[in-house]
Amino acid sequence: MTAAVQTGNGRHGNGVAPLLQVEHLSMRFGGLVAVDDVSFAAPPAQITAIIGPNGAGKTTVFNCLTGFYKPSVGRLTLNAPHGSFLLEQIDGFRIAQRARVARTFQNIRLFAGMSTLENLIVAQHNKLMRASGFSVGGLFGIGGYHHAEQEAVELAHGWLQRTGLTAKADWLAGSLPYGDQRRLEIARAMCTDPVLLCLDEPAAGLNARESAELNQLLLAIRNEQKIGILLIEHDMSVVMEISDHIVVLDYGRKIADGTPKEIRSDVNVIKAYLGEAEDEPLPDAVAADLSHSA
Amino acid sequence: MVDRAIPRPISAAFVAQERLKTALAATIVTFLLTSLIVGIETVSSTGELTFNTRFKEVFIVSIAVFFASLAVSHMREGRTGPALFGGGGVAVLLLALLILQYVFPVLTSFLPFQAPIINWGSLIVPTCICVRAAQIAAAERARAEGRVTVTERISKVTQPVFPWLGLALIILALALPWLPIGDRTTSKKVIDICTIVLTYIMLGWGLNIVVGLAGLLDLGYVAFYAVGAYTYAMLSTYYGWSFWICLPLAGVMAATFGVLLGFPVLRLRGDYLAIVTLGFGEMIRIILINWKVVTGGPAGINKVPRASFFGLPMERDVPDGVVSFSQFFGIEYNPNHRVIFLYYLTLFAALVVNFFTMRIRKLPLGRAWEALREDETACRALGINPTNTKLTAFAVGAMFAGFAGSFFAARNQFIDPQSFVFLESAMILAIVVLGGLGSQIGIVLATAVLIGVPELFRELKDYRMLAFGVGMVLIMIWRPGGLMAHREPTIRLHGKGGAKATAKPATKPALEGTGAVAAAE
Numbered sequence: 001m002t003a004a005v006q007t008g009n010g011r012h013g014n015g016v017a018p019l020l021q022v023e024h025l026s027m028r029f030g031g032l033v034a035v036d037d038v039s040f041a042a043p044p045a046q047i048t049a050i051i052g053p054n055g056a057g058k059t060t061v062f063n064c065l066t067g068f069y070k071p072s073v074g075r076l077t078l079n080a081p082h083g084s085f086l087l088e089q090i091d092g093f094r095i096a097q098r099a100r101v102a103r104t105f106q107n108i109r110l111f112a113g114m115s116t117l118e119n120l121i122v123a124q125h126n127k128l129m130r131a132s133g134f135s136v137g138g139l140f141g142i143g144g145y146h147h148a149e150q151e152a153v154e155l156a157h158g159w160l161q162r163t164g165l166t167a168k169a170d171w172l173a174g175s176l177p178y179g180d181q182r183r184l185e186i187a188r189a190m191c192t193d194p195v196l197l198c199l200d201e202p203a204a205g206l207n208a209r210e211s212a213e214l215n216q217l218l219l220a221i222r223n224e225q226k227i228g229i230l231l232i233e234h235d236m237s238v239v240m241e242i243s244d245h246i247v248v249l250d251y252g253r254k255i256a257d258g259t260p261k262e263i264r265s266d267v268n269v270i271k272a273y274l275g276e277a278e279d280e281p282l283p284d285a286v287a288a289d290l291s292h293s294a
Numbered sequence: 295m296v297d298r299a300i301p302r303p304i305s306a307a308f309v310a311q312e313r314l315k316t317a318l319a320a321t322i323v324t325f326l327l328t329s330l331i332v333g334i335e336t337v338s339s340t341g342e343l344t345f346n347t348r349f350k351e352v353f354i355v356s357i358a359v360f361f362a363s364l365a366v367s368h369m370r371e372g373r374t375g376p377a378l379f380g381g382g383g384v385a386v387l388l389l390a391l392l393i394l395q396y397v398f399p400v401l402t403s404f405l406p407f408q409a410p411i412i413n414w415g416s417l418i419v420p421t422c423i424c425v426r427a428a429q430i431a432a433a434e435r436a437r438a439e440g441r442v443t444v445t446e447r448i449s450k451v452t453q454p455v456f457p458w459l460g461l462a463l464i465i466l467a468l469a470l471p472w473l474p475i476g477d478r479t480t481s482k483k484v485i486d487i488c489t490i491v492l493t494y495i496m497l498g499w500g501l502n503i504v505v506g507l508a509g510l511l512d513l514g515y516v517a518f519y520a521v522g523a524y525t526y527a528m529l530s531t532y533y534g535w536s537f538w539i540c541l542p543l544a545g546v547m548a549a550t551f552g553v554l555l556g557f558p559v560l561r562l563r564g565d566y567l568a569i570v571t572l573g574f575g576e577m578i579r580i581i582l583i584n585w586k587v588v589t590g591g592p593a594g595i596n597k598v599p600r601a602s603f604f605g606l607p608m609e610r611d612v613p614d615g616v617v618s619f620s621q622f623f624g625i626e627y628n629p630n631h632r633v634i635f636l637y638y639l640t641l642f643a644a645l646v647v648n649f650f651t652m653r654i655r656k657l658p659l660g661r662a663w664e665a666l667r668e669d670e671t672a673c674r675a676l677g678i679n680p681t682n683t684k685l686t687a688f689a690v691g692a693m694f695a696g697f698a699g700s701f702f703a704a705r706n707q708f709i710d711p712q713s714f715v716f717l718e719s720a721m722i723l724a725i726v727v728l729g730g731l732g733s734q735i736g737i738v739l740a741t742a743v744l745i746g747v748p749e750l751f752r753e754l755k756d757y758r759m760l761a762f763g764v765g766m767v768l769i770m771i772w773r774p775g776g777l778m779a780h781r782e783p784t785i786r787l788h789g790k791g792g793a794k795a796t797a798k799p800a801t802k803p804a805l806e807g808t809g810a811v812a813a814a815e
Contacts (some may be wrong), residue, residue, distance in 0.1 A: 066675060067674070068671075068674070092674055092680075093673070093674040093675075093676075093677050093678060093679055093680065094677070095677075096674070096675055096676055096677030097677030097679070098677075100677075102675070102676075103675050105671070105672070105675070109669045109671055109672040109675075110668075110669070110672070111664070111665045111668035111669055111672065112668055112669075113664070113667070113668050113781065114661075114664055114665065114668060114783070115783035115785075115786075117783070117785060117786070117787050118661060118664075118783055118784060118785060121658075121661060121785060122658075122661050122662065122664075122665045122673075122676065122678070123676050125658050125661070125662050125665075125676060125677065125678045126677055126678075128657075128658040129658045129659065129662075132657050132658055132659075134659075139650070139653055139654065139657065145657070149785075153785065153787070156787075157787060160787070166787070169786075169787035169788060170783055170786050170787055170788055188676070189675075189676075192676055192677060
């Protein structure tokens with residue numbers, strides 16, 4: 001529908017339409033402007049990281065993308081292989097259902113009282129619901145539900161193997177160690193067969209070895225599934241190593257956009273993270289005070 | 295108290311002091327509560343109100359609580375001696391008194407309480423303390439010697455029994471009318487009570503879908519029961535429709551009301567949902583009272599026809615031209631036939647509800663209900679339609695209540711709004727919570743305990759509700775997940791007993807906040 005949208009900064013305009021195009025996205029909560037006129041593009045089969053200090057509006061961008069918030073202003077275009085979608089016009093769960101945008105959460109949201117495998121089967125709900133004839137067929141054992149369920153288990157098994165959770169498939173998800181829960185959440189998102197995977201701080205709370213494993217997993221997902229990944233992360237060892245492209249937000253505005261190498265040397269980014277260098281000399285009184293107390 | 299981090303080593307005197315404090319506090323609370331509830335009772339005798347005091351009981355109970363508290367504190371610290379021998383001693387003494395009183399009537403005055411049933415009931419507490427102490431002691435010794443503990447051994451033996459327990463109960467239920475349970479009158483009464491119990495089991499299973507699976511706390515469930523009962527009563531009484539036409543209609547009607555209630559409350563969760571459903575339940579009851587033209591008002595509906603045997607009426611006297619059940623089969627008329635038929639009918643309906651629930655749990659819809667209970671936000675993120683999922687849960691739960699309502703109306707032949715008060719909702723909810731949210735067999739046990747036992751102990755009247763409350767509190771302390779808290783996964787990768795399955799069944803560790811706080815900055 002709206003395939004040829006102009007890219008924000010021409011850098012990705014190398015003939016391939018971006019998978020996700022965010023244009024002039026703003027989100028206001030009353031008087032508070034959480035996201036202010038942010039535009040960026042996420043190319044297909046690449047990892048795009050969104051970074052920025054706490055409160056920069058990263059998660060708000062995610063919530064707008066995945067239908068948890070309705071943006072105040074802005075156009076969010078998804079050019080998926082199965083069609084184009086204007087995400088800001090689709091509500092809530094339908095973004096995951098139709099546009100196939102999957103996400104994970106900053107504070108892990110698993111179905112803690114259900115088993116690991118069940119978590120992955122629930123993720124394939126819509127597919128299985130159709131196979132079970134919206135429960136009517138499944139209730140009486142008519143139709144291909146049994147077969148569909150076996151396929152779903154196979155898909156889940158595949159992701160359990162990739163995330164190293166096969167042995168714990170029948171554990172309660174809530175009783176898994178923290179790192180396993182993080183990986184299970186990614187596996188669950190992948191079981192929805194997404195075209196865009198949004199990860200909200202997947203490395204939070206992981207140790208160095210677990211972070212490295214996560215890097216491998218995300219790179220493998222990008223290379224093998226050929227899907228776009230959008231990543232919010234504070235852990236720079238993850239961000240700089242695996243991102244193809246980084247967007248930096250501060251106070252709801254985009255302050256930089258580029259490759260990891262460009263971002264590393266960007267003046268605005270350094271300023272946002274480390275604060276500004278003192279250019280002006282201190283007022284006399286303060287300087288005197290400081291030298292006195294020293 | 296012991297595990298609190300105190301910089302200096304805890305002295306024995308300090309521990310003893312703390313123990314004493316706890317025991318005294320428990321004693322004072324017991325004293326205050328019991329003196330208000332049983333200590334001073336107002337009795338209306340001829341023309342005036344008098345007080346009936348039972349200070350002996352209050353005194354005994356307070357002293358017992360003091361020593362029991364001390365014994366339990368010791369038990370918690372690993373010294374099981376006082377609890378084991380104290381509890382055991384008291385239990386044995388009490389038992390001896392209770393038995394010997396029939397031989398030597400003098401001993402009756404040494405018994406702690408007046409009512410015999412309470413004397414017998416009071417045996418439970420010291421026995422429980424003694425058994426628990428023995429259990430702890432055995433586990434301690436087993437651990438020291440590196441053996442498997444007794445509890446583990448017991449659960450290993452009982453675990454494979456549970457799947458067969460359901461089947462055994464079904465066979466028992468099917469055979470019940472043919473078992474020698476007294477003469478004609480008593481057996482009729484027993485089967486009748488069992489029909490009531492089955493109706494409540496059905497209600498429990500229905501509410502279990504809404505509360506246990508979908509996690510939507512519904513305090514007005516009895517409203518759907520009322521809708522079902524009134525639908526059947528009105529259609530059959532006013533229009534003379536057959537039970538077999540009215541039954542599905544009652545289900546459909548109740549389901550419609552379920553959706554009607556579901557729509558406005560979709561956004562609400564937890565406490566707010568509970569309040570709205572509570573209000574809905576009251577609304578239905580008040581409408582039933584006031585809409586006199588249709589519902590008969592407070593007088594209710596009389597002479598509701600009984601369920602027919604697939605078209606054959608089961609009455610003694612039938613109008614001309616109609617063949618009754620006994621005439622058709624050429625047997626002598628016996629009112630028990632009717633009772634047994636209704637019993638089987640209710641049993642069949644309950645089994646259908648059970649079959650449905652067992653089956654739907656393994657279907658995507660059932661899994662989505664459970665997922666919704668666990669985390670609605672995550673469900674949205676996975677593309678599950680929360681609106682439809684919640685509405686189906688409401689509708690299905692309400693439909694089963696509607697069926698149960700029809701059976702209720704057909705059994706009683708008379709319904710009025712008094713049968714559908716909030717206490718009924720609370721009772722059904724208590725069944726579900728006590729049985730263990732989501733557990734089918736747990737609900738059967740809980741219904742037997744909550745409906746069956748009070749029916750048997752009718753002579754205790756006022757104490758029944760007191761014991762009920764105490765029982766609920768104790769269950770919530772000892773088994774917060776309900777009698778059957780174990781949840782079997784709906785699907786397994788490794789099959790049963792494979793891998794280290796279900797490491798921690800009932801406990802749900804708090805997930806949120808633990809890791810997010812420690813997020814790497």
